[in-house]
Amino acid sequence: MDFPPTSLPLVYAGMLNTSDRNIQFCTAASLNRTDIRGKIVVCEIGFTTRIAKGRAVKAAGGAAMILVNPASYANLTLSESHVLPATHVSYADGLKIKTYINSTSTPTAAIVFKGTIIGDDRAPVVAAFSSRGPNYVSRGILKPDILGPGVNILAAWPVSVENNTNTNATFNIISGTSMSCPHLSGVAALLKSSHPDWSPAAIKSAIMTTADILNLAQNPIEDERFLPANIFATGSGHVNPSRANNPGLIYDIQPKDYIPYLCGLNYTDRQVASILQRKVNCSAESRIPEAQLNYPSFALTFSPFQPTVQTYTRTVTNVGEANSSYVVKIVPPPGIDVVVEPSKLDFLEVNQKLQYQVTFSRLNSSSNIGVVQGYLKWNSSRRSVRSPIAVILR
Numbered sequence: 001m002d003f004p005p006t007s008l009p010l011v012y013a014g015m016l017n018t019s020d021r022n023i024q025f026c027t028a029a030s031l032n033r034t035d036i037r038g039k040i041v042v043c044e045i046g047f048t049t050r051i052a053k054g055r056a057v058k059a060a061g062g063a064a065m066i067l068v069n070p071a072s073y074a075n076l077t078l079s080e081s082h083v084l085p086a087t088h089v090s091y092a093d094g095l096k097i098k099t100y101i102n103s104t105s106t107p108t109a110a111i112v113f114k115g116t117i118i119g120d121d122r123a124p125v126v127a128a129f130s131s132r133g134p135n136y137v138s139r140g141i142l143k144p145d146i147l148g149p150g151v152n153i154l155a156a157w158p159v160s161v162e163n164n165t166n167t168n169a170t171f172n173i174i175s176g177t178s179m180s181c182p183h184l185s186g187v188a189a190l191l192k193s194s195h196p197d198w199s200p201a202a203i204k205s206a207i208m209t210t211a212d213i214l215n216l217a218q219n220p221i222e223d224e225r226f227l228p229a230n231i232f233a234t235g236s237g238h239v240n241p242s243r244a245n246n247p248g249l250i251y252d253i254q255p256k257d258y259i260p261y262l263c264g265l266n267y268t269d270r271q272v273a274s275i276l277q278r279k280v281n282c283s284a285e286s287r288i289p290e291a292q293l294n295y296p297s298f299a300l301t302f303s304p305f306q307p308t309v310q311t312y313t314r315t316v317t318n319v320g321e322a323n324s325s326y327v328v329k330i331v332p333p334p335g336i337d338v339v340v341e342p343s344k345l346d347f348l349e350v351n352q353k354l355q356y357q358v359t360f361s362r363l364n365s366s367s368n369i370g371v372v373q374g375y376l377k378w379n380s381s382r383r384s385v386r387s388p389i390a391v392i393l394r
Contacts, residue, residue, distance in 0.1 A: 003085040007108040008063050012042040012101050022047060026065070028056040037061035040109050042097060044068055054082040064111050068094030074224040076128040078175050079152045081161040085111050121217035126233045127151050128224040129176060133232035134392065135299065138265060140290025142299040142390050144235035146207055147221070148187075150180030187241045194245055195319075201253035202317075205296040206244045209251070209385045211237030231373040231390045236297060248320040248383035251296040260288040297387050298376075300360055302336075303394035308362040315355045316378070316385070318347040326378040326385070328356075333372035333391045337361040340376060360391070368393045 014024030016034045023030035026043035041062045043053045050067055057065045064085040069076065077088040089097065101107045127150060135143040157172035184207070191203045198206070213234070215221050221238060223229040255276070262272045263282035272280040291300060291312050300310055318324065326345045332338040339359045347354065358376065371392055378385040 003064065003111055003113070005110050005112040007110045009039045010042070010097075010101060010107040010109040011036060011039050012098055014044065015101070026053040026056050028052070028059065031056045031060040031062075034060060038063050040064040040066060040111070042066045042068055042094075042101070045070055045073065050078070050080055050088070051082060054084050054086055058084045066094075066097065066109070066111075068097065073128045075125075075226055076151070076224045079173050080175075081172055087111050119216075121215065122222060122226065123216050124149070124212075124221060124238045125151075125215070125226070126221060126223045126229045127175070130180075130233065131177065133235070133299075134390070138290050139301055139392070140299055141293065141295060142231070142235060142297040142388060144233075145204065145297075146184060146211055146235050147238040148180035148183040150177055150183070151175045153179040153183075155179075184239060187239055187244065190241060191244060198250070198319075199252055199254065201294075202250045202319075205251040206247040206319075207239055208236035208296045209249070209387060210240050210243035210247050211235075211386075212240050213237040213386075230371060231388055232371065236386070236388050246320070246383070247385060248318075248324070248380060249316040249326065249378060249385045250319055251294050251314060251387075252317050253294050257294060260286045261290065261293045263287050264289060298358070298360075298389045300390070301392040301394070302362045309359060310361075311357060311359045313355055313357050314387075315353050316345065318350060318352045318354075320347075320350075320380070320383060322349045323347065324380050324382075326380045326383075329377045329379055331374045331376075333374035333389055335363050335365075335368045335372055335393060336374070336389075336391055337363055338374065338376065338389070345378065360389075362393070 013026050017023050017030065020030050024044045025047035026041065027048055036057065039062055041057045043057065043065055045067055053067065054065050062084065067086060067088040069089065069091040071091050073091060075090045077090060124147065126147060130147070130150070131144050133143040135141050152173055152175055154171060154173045157170045160167055160170050161172050187207060188203050191206060192198065213221060220228040221234055223233050259272070259276070259280060262275060263285045264287035269280055269282055272282060291298060294315055298312070302308065324347050328340045328343045330338050330340060341357050345354045345356065371390065373391070374389045376387050376389065
């Protein structure tokens, strides 16, 4: 729809009926009792879907809509298939708009389409809706694992969003983890096609250890507040499919390796059996600490009730060149000493496995409480294999 860039009366829905606490969210029941004909209506996000707000504004005679973020959504703005001209603004911009409305008796506004802007050097940004850690079920496993594209994804759709039955061009633009999941699933499928002998754990390892941790401006990836995102928002970083296809080293896990991990979580035999689809007797199985699972990341907790030194082993498999050497680089989390032995891994053949040990020690000088992060990285002349380290200090 072409919307003329002419100024129209501007109204904040929350001021139309101060006794109705839902009207700020532009619900249909609330707007039905107002006169917004020919006006641009400012609506708060929440309570109903953003599309439903547009339908309610249009049904009540509104000409256009401005969606305003809550503080928790900060700078996240979404493109969607609205039923009327609409724009979505950040929390800070929403405050400015509402301040302007309160400053004059005849506020006006216009919505002007400036075209598609590409090359945002802040990209990628962690969305407000993106899953966050820590992993409360298993604190020794870092979550999330990886970031993927999930905001304003334009893709095929089964029906016309305009209810146009005379077109085969059915597309939609939506956002959510339901968008990032198929991106990562597609990357996993491509890796399986390229490396049919790789296990699911090997594919996950390749994705995680090669991820991007910087945005296009070469700064640390930011969150929805445009502040550096912490490790419980980014996990290993943003997926880089090309690098994942040739990771150099992988952290593999076979199905049997999960038994001591699951038993170590104190699941019952029946619960473990339901996961593995076979009978398991945990009393006859060995158990490992959660962080001992051969995962491509590290997640630890230090508290007054836990040892100040924790040691874990990892096994890496060479999937690069037959003769290759990797040297470790450590960026320890503040307040934590990290020692890796050996500090160099020399491989003589493809699929050779080598083991290393990592010792984490809480420094006596550390009085930090909260979350600290770092990483260890195995570097060869051609590749870099990065494992993030997340530490909760209590």
